[in-house]
Amino acid sequence: MKNSKKPDFVYDPVEDKGKDLPLKNSEPAKSSPSSDPDFVFDPKKNPKEHIRARESAELVSEGSADKPHLNQKTQPSQNDMADEFDLPKKKKRRWPKVVLILALLLGAALGYLGWYLLHHAGKVSSNLFDFSSQLKGESRGRVNILLLGIGDPGHDGGALSDTNMVVSLDTTQKPAKVAMISLPRDLQVSIPGHGEAKINQANSDGGVDLAKETVSNTLGIPIDYYVVANFTGLKQAVDAVGGIDIHNDTLLSDPEYPCDNNQYRSCGYKLAPGNYHLDGTAALKFARCRKGTCGDDFGRAQRQQQVLTAIREKALSANTLANPLKVNDLLNAASNNVKTDLSLKNIQRLADLTKGLQKDQIMSIVFSLKPNGFLVTDKTSSNLLPAGGSFADIRKFVQNIFTVGPIWVEEPKITIENGTTTSGLGGKFKLKLENDGMAITITSVGNAKTKDYTTSQIIDYTGGKKPNTAAYLSKLLGVPVTQPTTPVKNPVVDFEVILGSDYAASIAPQNSSSNN
Numbered sequence: 001m002k003n004s005k006k007p008d009f010v011y012d013p014v015e016d017k018g019k020d021l022p023l024k025n026s027e028p029a030k031s032s033p034s035s036d037p038d039f040v041f042d043p044k045k046n047p048k049e050h051i052r053a054r055e056s057a058e059l060v061s062e063g064s065a066d067k068p069h070l071n072q073k074t075q076p077s078q079n080d081m082a083d084e085f086d087l088p089k090k091k092k093r094r095w096p097k098v099v100l101i102l103a104l105l106l107g108a109a110l111g112y113l114g115w116y117l118l119h120h121a122g123k124v125s126s127n128l129f130d131f132s133s134q135l136k137g138e139s140r141g142r143v144n145i146l147l148l149g150i151g152d153p154g155h156d157g158g159a160l161s162d163t164n165m166v167v168s169l170d171t172t173q174k175p176a177k178v179a180m181i182s183l184p185r186d187l188q189v190s191i192p193g194h195g196e197a198k199i200n201q202a203n204s205d206g207g208v209d210l211a212k213e214t215v216s217n218t219l220g221i222p223i224d225y226y227v228v229a230n231f232t233g234l235k236q237a238v239d240a241v242g243g244i245d246i247h248n249d250t251l252l253s254d255p256e257y258p259c260d261n262n263q264y265r266s267c268g269y270k271l272a273p274g275n276y277h278l279d280g281t282a283a284l285k286f287a288r289c290r291k292g293t294c295g296d297d298f299g300r301a302q303r304q305q306q307v308l309t310a311i312r313e314k315a316l317s318a319n320t321l322a323n324p325l326k327v328n329d330l331l332n333a334a335s336n337n338v339k340t341d342l343s344l345k346n347i348q349r350l351a352d353l354t355k356g357l358q359k360d361q362i363m364s365i366v367f368s369l370k371p372n373g374f375l376v377t378d379k380t381s382s383n384l385l386p387a388g389g390s391f392a393d394i395r396k397f398v399q400n401i402f403t404v405g406p407i408w409v410e411e412p413k414i415t416i417e418n419g420t421t422t423s424g425l426g427g428k429f430k431l432k433l434e435n436d437g438m439a440i441t442i443t444s445v446g447n448a449k450t451k452d453y454t455t456s457q458i459i460d461y462t463g464g465k466k467p468n469t470a471a472y473l474s475k476l477l478g479v480p481v482t483q484p485t486t487p488v489k490n491p492v493v494d495f496e497v498i499l500g501s502d503y504a505a506s507i508a509p510q511n512s513s514s515n516n
Contacts, residue, residue: 124334130343135350136224141172143353145342146212146226148203149234149304159204161185161211162288163304166219169353170402176353179363179401180308181219182301187367187375188383189218198383203228208339220395225342233337234287234307235280240329241314243279246286246306248272254289269294283307298368305366309359316351363405367394372408372439396437406468408439414473414495416445419453422504429499432476440469443493453500459484461491469495477503 137143149163162185170177185200191214194205202214212223238244248271257269260281269289278286287307290300320326342350367374374394375384386394397404418426426445433440456477460470461484470481473495479502481495 127341143169148228161203175357181365184297219398227340236333238280238283244310254292301366410466412469413441417448419448456500457498459496
């Protein structure tokens with residue numbers, strides 16, 4: 001057996017531990033403090049590290065002139081060190097800069113919005129910087145705002161107030177109760193410093209301050225704020241909220257209604273009964289028509305209240321408040337056509353007080369020539385006068401509007417019958433209603449068929465359609481309201497009141513005894 005040639009180098013990891021690897025041809029390496037082998041295998045190292053080291057050694061052995069020899073002391077780069085020790089690359093944090101930029105953009109946007117609101121609000125309000133937490137009148141439980149509607153600039157009689165309305169809020173309730181009280185423009189009143197004249201003359205004679213004083217004296221209530229708007233403001237407000245929905249009860253026909261482009265010509269106006277969605281132009285016609293079958297100033301006042309209520313409902317809806325374009329259109333309409341002494345803070349407070357108020361909860365009051373309408377026509381002119389010869393009854397009614405108003409708007413008719421042997425009991429009950437200021441039409445006062453009623457009765461012929469009157473009568477007599485035993489077609493009254501001995505006892509004078 002031939003002896004095999006012994007290999008030049010055999011690696012033993014135990015025996016050769018810590019020793020330098022021998023060079024090829026078994027020539028010992030010269031020891032030098034400045035000379036290191038190109039490659040030294042270390043079993044403790046990761047194989048990947050050996051591969052990288054061997055590749056570097058081969059590059060050096062090939063005599064690359066543009067790379068330094070591995071034996072030269074070179075400073076490793078940061079990327080080489082990170083790769084050598086498998087360190088993750090550090091990411092730059094950019095989010096603080098992004099947040100800063102967004103904050104600056106948001107601040108600029110809010111600043112512009114604030115300037116924009118102040119710019120428009122400054123055109124509208126004469127009391128812009130009132131930041132009071134409460135409105136004038138809240139301390140007494142009632143806030144009164146005068147609304148005046150005037151013509152556009154250049155309109156014939158533009159300073160005359162064709163709309164004279166007081167919006168009154170009972171702030172003791174939540175949401176606040178609201179009453180809209182309209183005074184016809186032909187109502188003859190005393191204008192301080194100008195004598196007797198139609199109420200629409202006050203604004204023309206002395207501006208809004210004189211109008212406030214005149215209305216306050218007429219109704220016997222303080223006026224806390226005012227809003228003056230013209231025709232264009234109404235049209236633009238309706239268009240800004242996307243139109244309004246209204247219901248027309250009767251045929252409206254005004255052959256003398258002026259043309260859109262020429263107020264001195266008549267183009268007429270007609271609207272059949274039904275439900276409508278009106279734009280600004282149509283809404284203005286609906287609110288202004290007064291001749292023909294439009295019901296004179298009384299019918300016009302009712303429709304004006306209807307339009308204002310519809311605008312309020314749309315303006316406070318989520319669809320409007322969440323739409324910047326609609327809000328912008330409302331601001332533009334107001335800034336050019338509305339003047340008020342309400343500040344932005346005041347308006348916000350009004351919105352808070354009436355939050356949750358439904359339009360059918362707003363009381364509509366229009367003084368008229370109807371029974372209990374408080375007005376009569378002057379025999380020598382077209383002016384309207386208070387029915388009682390003075391404004392005493394009107395003032396009493398307005399001052400107690402939230403008590404008597406809900407019954408007044410139902411226009412109830414009742415008959416009173418005495419079901420007892422107590423003489424004059426029916427007349428005393430009638431006087432009680434009048435003293436309470438209740439605008440209830442009493443068609444008759446007489447005796448019941450029998451005089452043996454021990455308990456009073458209230459018979460409702462409306463089928464529950466006049467709940468405020470029913471509740472008042474029930475509380476006054478202390479008995480429940482009942483329905484007729486048999487249905488009655490076309491009843492002549494809404495309620496039949498039969499007084500029993502229980503009511504006679506309740507109003508009888510009490511005998512008082514003195515103690516000696």
